[in-house]
Each structure stands twice: as C-alpha cells, then as structure tokens.
Amino acid sequence: MIEPPTSPVGGITVTEATDRTVAHLWGEIDEALRHEAGAALSRALDRDLPVVLDAREVTFIDSTGVAFLIQFCTVGSQEGLRVALADPPEVVTEVLELLGLAHMFDEIGPATDPVEGAQGEPSTGSRR
Numbered sequence: 001m002i003e004p005p006t007s008p009v010g011g012i013t014v015t016e017a018t019d020r021t022v023a024h025l026w027g028e029i030d031e032a033l034r035h036e037a038g039a040a041l042s043r044a045l046d047r048d049l050p051v052v053l054d055a056r057e058v059t060f061i062d063s064t065g066v067a068f069l070i071q072f073c074t075v076g077s078q079e080g081l082r083v084a085l086a087d088p089p090e091v092v093t094e095v096l097e098l099l100g101l102a103h104m105f106d107e108i109g110p111a112t113d114p115v116e117g118a119q120g121e122p123s124t125g126s127r128r
Contacts, residue, residue, distance in 0.1 A: 010060075012036045014043050020050045023072075026057035029065030037068040041075065051076055053105075056087035066095055073104040082106045 010027030021044040044051045053072060058065075069085070069092075076083040084107040088096075096102040 012040045014040050016047065020052055021047045022052045022054055024054045024057070025065075026059075028060040029058055029068065030060065030062040031064040033068075034064065037071075041068075041072055044072070044081075045075065045079055048079070048081070050082040050084070052084050052086050054086045055092050056089065058089055058092050061092055061095060066099065066101070069096075070101060070104060084108070086110065 008027065010025075010029055010033055012026075012029075012033060013024045015022045015024065023040045023044065051072065053069065061069075073083045083105060085092075085105045087110055088108060093102065093108070102108060
C-alpha cells in the first residue's frame with residue numbers, strides 16, 4: 001500500500017532583509033533539519049549582517065535543535081555578528097533556561113516585524 005505524502009513537520013527558511021538575515025524556524029526543530037540548519041548558518045554568515053532567529057512558530061525542539069541555536073550564537077559571535085532570538089515560545093525558552101544557555105543570545109524578545117525590508121525569495125528548508 002502506498003502512503004500519501006505527508007506535510008513537513010518542521011523547517012527553516014531564510015529571508016534576506018536589507019539590514020539583517022532572518023532565519024524562520026517552525027514546527028519541530030530536530031535532527032531531521034541538520035542540513036537545513038547548516039545551510040541557514042552558511043547563508044547568514046555569507047551576508048555578514050546581524051541575524052534574527054525567529055522562533056515564534058517552533059512547537060518542539062530537541063538537543064540537535066538547541067545545538068543549532070547555540071552554534072548560530074557561537075559562530076555569529078566569532079564573526080562579530082549580533083544574534084537575536086525573536087519570539088521564542090515557552091518550549092524553547094524553558095530548555096534554554098534549564099541548560100543555562102539563554103545568556104548566549106544578544107537579545108531574546110518579541111520580533112519587531114522581522115521580515116520588513118525582505119529582498120528576493122526566501123531560501124526554504126523543510127522536512128517531512
């Protein structure tokens with residue numbers, strides 16, 4: 001029996017704004033998104049602008065997802081880039097606080113229209 005295709009349950013899209021790079025995280029952020037996470041990090045570093053990790057639509061995050069967030073912060077810091085975590089839901093903030101990692105972000109708070117000024121088509125990444 002052939003199973004019908006399923007919708008993606010998580011993903012990362014990158015939008016290029018004039019003054020920052022916005023990585024939109026949605027759904028389940030876990031091991032299955034490793035490739036998309038690496039591509040988002042690479043794209044953000046290539047632009048050499050502040051990074052906003054828009055986490056408002058994250059429904060689940062595991063250790064791999066947390067590692068992605070921390071890698072963004074660490075590499076961004078090494079490259080002199082500000083990395084902000086915008087609108088993280090409780091599922092994200094609880095894990096970061098429990099692990100004592102919330103301090104790594106330059107800012108954690110509400111997004112102020114993170115996609116205003118976006119240019120071109122977003123780069124998408126998702127998994128099924």
